[in-house]
Amino acid sequence: MSIEVKDIAAVSEQQIRQLVDLFYDKVRADPELGPIFERVIQEQWEPHLRKMYDFWSSVMLTTGRYKGQPVAVHKRIEGLEIGLFDRWLALFGESCAELLDSETASLFWRKAVRIAESLKFALFYRPDRPWPPIGAP
Template sequence: MTQTAPISDEQIRQLVDSFYDKIRADADLRPIFERVVAGDCETRLAKMYEFWSSVILTSGFYKGSLVAVRKHMGGLEIGLLDRCLALFGESCDELLDRETAGLSWLKAAHVAESLKLLLFCRPDRPWLRNAS
């Protein structure tokens, strides 16, 4: 097994920039992204650098909450969240060595699953139990 150098803060910034460039280029995801950044892209990207640093490096820099993000995510469907994860994976594969890309994508997949639970899980609506 080869030893992989830890991902740097600069690589995380490049990864986030690449990922959000892909989101902005996607006709379905761009309107959601624009609503979330609401004219303050630099501040939002700085928060995303902190967030992904916290996720990938477990740095603890990010002090926000996924629950707070939920209110800005109107129009995001499970399929679009899956597309976001695929775009993140593309950026990982383009910018990182294979092992680091795989580990970073796996952490992103855990974030995506958490977001799915926050955005789409409705215990008050037992629609899955009643589905035929």
């Protein structure tokens, strides 16, 4: 299902900022994700948040502000496991539900699921192994 222009009108830059901020507050407090993010981002949270505002603005509003390579960045993260994407999605879903009306939350959620699946596939798929990986949640 694609997002239509009328759906995009329901999303604002302010909502994107609030969602990103709430989500990353949850990530930083999370016992599984927090240590990984703290190790990778260290004291660079403001630049990371600005990049995520641009990322979600590009995803949801097609602004084209994000200029990055998420697969390459995630490939360099030591200790990143496929199951952590499910935790990421759970926290993202909680953040959407707390902050947004159900329709807008659903727009973000559908995009987040596609992004997580795309990253999992790019980072962990190997043609010589079963998919999804055995033992993955």
